[in-house]
Each structure stands twice: as structure tokens, then as C-alpha cells.
Amino acid sequence: MTKILVTGGNGQLGQSILSLVNKYKNLNIHFSDIDELDISQSEQLKEYTRAANIDYLINCAAYTAVDKAEHEKVLAKKLNAEAVKNIAIAATENNFRVIHISTDYVFDGNTFKPYTEASFAVPASYYGQTKLLGEKYLMENHPASMIFRTSCFIRNLPIIL
Numbered sequence: 001m002t003k004i005l006v007t008g009g010n011g012q013l014g015q016s017i018l019s020l021v022n023k024y025k026n027l028n029i030h031f032s033d034i035d036e037l038d039i040s041q042s043e044q045l046k047e048y049t050r051a052a053n054i055d056y057l058i059n060c061a062a063y064t065a066v067d068k069a070e071h072e073k074v075l076a077k078k079l080n081a082e083a084v085k086n087i088a089i090a091a092t093e094n095n096f097r098v099i100h101i102s103t104d105y106v107f108d109g110n111t112f113k114p115y116t117e118a119s120f121a122v123p124a125s126y127y128g129q130t131k132l133l134g135e136k137y138l139m140e141n142h143p144a145s146m147i148f149r150t151s152c153f154i155r156n157l158p159i160i161l
């Protein structure tokens with residue numbers, strides 16, 4: 001059975017994926033978060049993924065406070081760039097593929113044309129810069145990875161009038 005590890009499993013996207021697992025009973029999906037697996041700890045990451053023997057890692061862990069990142073630069077870079085490099089190195093060592101979630105904020109938004117994979121990325125925020133650097137580290141260290149540049153998640157919350 002295909003084994004998948006989700007990092008940042010308590011977050012918005014992690015919880016959305018969790019809500020779908022019952023539809024995919026042919027997949028063995030495990031959800032972790034920082035208390036169990038801290039993606040900024042390279043040795044922990046290598047050991048954890050070696051023992052877990054996974055086929056895929058879906059990286060939902062990140063620093064996502066867009067405005068705060070302008071003032072918490074060290075932490076934002078650590079989680080969105082350096083930790084992604086850790087994941088890439090662990091993936092090469094332990095032979096799993098990485099599905100990484102990036103963002104539309106790698107672009108500055110100053111165009112009226114739709115962006116494509118070939119569009120030149122120029123972030124307008126520090127958050128966007130760290131996410132772009134994370135993509136670069138991932139491609140340099142584990143090119144078989146997949147990167148999704150997505151935007152604004154919608155949560156299925158009750159409407160309060």
C-alpha cells in the first residue's frame with residue numbers, strides 16, 4: 001500500500017486533506033505536526049522518514065503569517081526555505097517523492113495575464129521570497145519533486161449571519 005506522510009497536518013491544508021482520507025482507503029496516510037516531526041530539524045527528518053519508509057511526503061508545514069514575515073524574517077526563512085531543503089535531502093537519502101505546496105505570492109501580481117509555470121517569479125513580500133527560495137532548494141536537491149503554486153484556501157466553515 002502506498003505510504004504518505006503529511007507534515008504540518010494540524011494546519012488548514014493538512015486538516016482539509018484529513019477530511020478526505022476516508023475516500024482513499026487504498027492509501028496509508030499519516031498526519032504529523034511539529035510536536036511529532038519538526039521539519040526544521042534535519043537529522044530528525046532523516047531518521048523519521050527512514051523509519052517510516054514512506055513513498056510520498058506532502059509538505060503542508062510552513063510559516064504562513066504573510067504580514068508578520070516582514071518582521072520575523074529568520075523564522076520565515078527557516079521554515080519556508082531551509083526546512084524545505086532538509087526535506088529534499090531526506091527525500092534523496094530515503095528515496096521518497098515530495099509534494100510541496102507553494103503560493104501565488106511568488107509573483108508580484110503586476111500583470112493582467114494569467115500566470116503559467118514559465119512565468120518569471122518576482123515576489124513582492126518576504127513571505128513570497130522565502131517560498132520561492134524553498135522551491136529553488138527543493139528543485140536543486142530533489143528535482144523529482146512536485147510543486148503546487150496555489151492560492152487562498154477556502155474552508156468549509158458554517159456561515160454565521
Ligand SMILES: NC(=O)C1=CN([C@@H]2O[C@H](COP(=O)(O)OP(=O)(O)OC[C@H]3O[C@@H](n4cnc5c(N)ncnc54)[C@H](OP(=O)(O)O)[C@@H]3O)[C@@H](O)[C@H]2O)C=CC1
Nearest residue numbers: 008010011012013034038039061062064101150151152153
Ligand atoms: N492558506 C492559504 O490560503 C495558502 C497556503 N499556501 C501554502 O500551503 C501550505 C499550507 O498552508 P496552511 O495549511 O494554510 O498553513 P497553516 O499555517 O494553517 O499550517 C501550517 C502548519 O505547519 C505547522 N508547522 C509550523 N512549523 C513547523 C515545523 N517546524 N515542523 C512541522 N510543522 C510545522 C504549523 O504548526 P503550528 O500551528 O503549531 O505552528 C501548522 O500546523 C503552506 O506551504 C502555505 O505556504 C499556499 C497558498 C494559499
Ligand SMILES: Cc1cn([C@H]2C[C@H](O)[C@@H](COP(=O)(O)OP(=O)(O)O[C@H]3O[C@@H](C)C(=O)[C@@H](O)[C@H]3O)O2)c(=O)[nH]c1=O
Nearest residue numbers: 063064065066067102103104105127131150151152153
Ligand atoms: C484583504 C483583501 C484580500 N483580498 C484578496 C487577496 C488574496 O488573494 C485573498 C486573501 O487575502 P488575505 O490577505 O486575507 O490572505 P493572505 O493571508 O495574504 O493570503 C494568503 O495566504 C497565504 C498563506 C498564501 O500563500 C496566499 O496564497 C494567500 O492565499 O483576498 C482582496 O481582494 N481584497 C482585500 O481587501
